[in-house]
Amino acid sequence: MYPLLVAVGGLAQLSRTARDVANRRWALGGMIATALVLVMIVNPVASARYTFGTVAFALAVFGERWRRG
Numbered sequence: 001m002y003p004l005l006v007a008v009g010g011l012a013q014l015s016r017t018a019r020d021v022a023n024r025r026w027a028l029g030g031m032i033a034t035a036l037v038l039v040m041i042v043n044p045v046a047s048a049r050y051t052f053g054t055v056a057f058a059l060a061v062f063g064e065r066w067r068r069g
Helices: 002-017 021-041 049-068
Strands: none
Touching (some): 002 021, 002 049, 021 049
16 A cells, blocks of 8 residues: 555656646546545555554645645
8 A cells, every 4th residue: 555655646746847738637647546546445444543544644745735836
């Protein structure tokens, strides 16, 4: 699960630094898809609370940093 979390962060960085619109859209789509897969794997019912909390907090931080640009 943590490699997926790192991938979301990498795609967020790629989306922020991409020069053309096509790469930004590709990175955004990949980031959303990877985040959805990550949330499906680390759901709050099947995972321990600290694991889900760590992933949810990291996704929130990535989302906030991405919005600020």
